[in-house]
Amino acid sequence: MAHIKLPEGVPGIRGPMLISPETTKPMRDLVEVLLRGPNTLTPAEREMIATYISSENDCYYCQHSHGAAAAEHLGGNYELIDQIKRDYISAPVSAKLKALLAIAGKVQKGGKNVTAEDVDCAKKQGASDKEIHDTVLIAAAFCMFNRYVDGLATWQPHDAEMYREIGNRVVTVGYVLPGWERPVSAAAKQPRD
Amino acid sequence: MAHINLPEGIPGILGPMAFSPDTAKPLNELAEVLLRGPNSLSPGEREMIATYVSSQNDCYFCQTVHGAVAAHHLGGNETLIDELKRNFESTAISDKLKSLLAIAGKVQKGGLHVTSEDVERARQHGATDKEIHDTVLIAAAFCMYNRYVDGLATWAPRDPAMYRESGRRLAEQGYVHSTDHLPQANANSRGSATHG
Numbered sequence: 300m301a302h303i304k305l306p307e308g309v310p311g312i313r314g315p316m317l318i319s320p321e322t323t324k325p326m327r328d329l330v331e332v333l334l335r336g337p338n339t340l341t342p343a344e345r346e347m348i349a350t351y352i353s354s355e356n357d358c359y360y361c362q363h364s365h366g367a368a369a370a371e372h373l374g375g376n377y378e379l380i381d382q383i384k385r386d387y388i389s390a391p392v393s394a395k396l397k398a399l400l401a402i403a404g405k406v407q408k409g410g411k412n413v414t415a416e417d418v419d420c421a422k423k424q425g426a427s428d429k430e431i432h433d434t435v436l437i438a439a440a441f442c443m444f445n446r447y448v449d450g451l452a453t454w455q456p457h458d459a460e461m462y463r464e465i466g467n468r469v470v471t472v473g474y475v476l477p478g479w480e481r482p483v484s485a486a487a488k489q490p491r492d
Numbered sequence: 493m494a495h496i497n498l499p500e501g502i503p504g505i506l507g508p509m510a511f512s513p514d515t516a517k518p519l520n521e522l523a524e525v526l527l528r529g530p531n532s533l534s535p536g537e538r539e540m541i542a543t544y545v546s547s548q549n550d551c552y553f554c555q556t557v558h559g560a561v562a563a564h565h566l567g568g569n570e571t572l573i574d575e576l577k578r579n580f581e582s583t584a585i586s587d588k589l590k591s592l593l594a595i596a597g598k599v600q601k602g603g604l605h606v607t608s609e610d611v612e613r614a615r616q617h618g619a620t621d622k623e624i625h626d627t628v629l630i631a632a633a634f635c636m637y638n639r640y641v642d643g644l645a646t647w648a649p650r651d652p653a654m655y656r657e658s659g660r661r662l663a664e665q666g667y668v669h670s671t672d673h674l675p676q677a678n679a680n681s682r683g684s685a686t687h688g
Binding site for chain 1: 496511517518604632640642645
């Protein structure tokens with residue numbers, strides 16, 4: 300049960316977002332520009348960074364909803380997302396993305412863990428200052444979203460189809476258009492645990 | 493030296509915010525509503541939560557500037573802010589705020605650390621669902637701001653007068669326009685030519 304009274308049958312971050320529209324707007328604007336705004340990193344690459352951080356923070360809802368978004372951006376490649384979470388070093392992604400995931404992992408532990416060597420390594424693989432900036436901020440932002448979701452003990456169903464639906468919606472519609480707050484159909488069918 | 497090429501002489505979070513105005517806007521809007529929007533927790537109390545979490549994250553810039561904002565809201569009581577960072581349980585603040593700071597401290601370690609007992613204690617001291625929600629989100633948001641500031645190795649001056657002045661300005665004028673005066677590097681055209 301959630302720590303505060305939240306709308307029934309609404310999974311993850313959507314519950315607290317529904318009761319707090321004034322904080323929800325800047326959070327949705329932030330995630331939209333970070334994960335879907337114009338960028339040399341693809342939306343899939345940015346969703347992979349978000350998924351990896353959410354996995355490191357052990358946030359079930361965030362790692363599965365953003366994992367589904369990343370996979371759906373890649374035509375449904377859920378196996379790659381599982382590999383990233385297990386061991387991204389051996390996953391078939393670019394050396395640049397691996398270097399950025401290493402920076403993101405340091406940010407997850409705390410900002411001061413990022414070293415000049417981590418940044419040099421990313422630059423040697425072709426990462427730009429903006430890509431490094433965005434990686435640090437995506438990792439930092441998911442340290443916020445994950446804590447918001449778990450710190451209130453929100454409802455996080457284990458339902459692959461529901462996360463697939465969320466992932467598809469992120470790919471096709473994004474994070475800010477009206478309608479995001481509707482309980483997705485798969486979740487609505489299930490009783491709250 | 494910062495990890496990326498940021499405008500010279502701009503302290504803390506303001507450097508990356510000038511570098512990336514597109515993300516600065518929602519970051520400032522979120523701080524404004526969380527710390528200064530209509531709320532049964534006073535701006536001073538909310539800034540104390542932000543300061544405590546920033547101190548637990550060892551972020552010099554954030555704990556010092558938000559500590560200065562909090563102190564300004566409290567009539568210049570910098571001693572209280574120092575005590576709060578050292579040991580809030582023995583500080584002269586309400587039991588409700590202590591119980592909310594305890595929740596914020598758990599969120600800083602990770603959201604799953606917050607227990608029903610922590611929340612029950614806050615309720616017994618009169619905290620509402622909205623106050624508990626806002627405490628969790630303030631703590632979570634400062635886990636973001638702190639990582640943004642330190643993850644890019646931004647410049648944090650050690651001059652107390654600068655923080656006192658920033659604290660006064662933010663307390664009086666807020667966060668939404670706090671970066672308007674900065675030279676806005678366009679992060680999309682980025683590159684090396686912005687300064688030398």
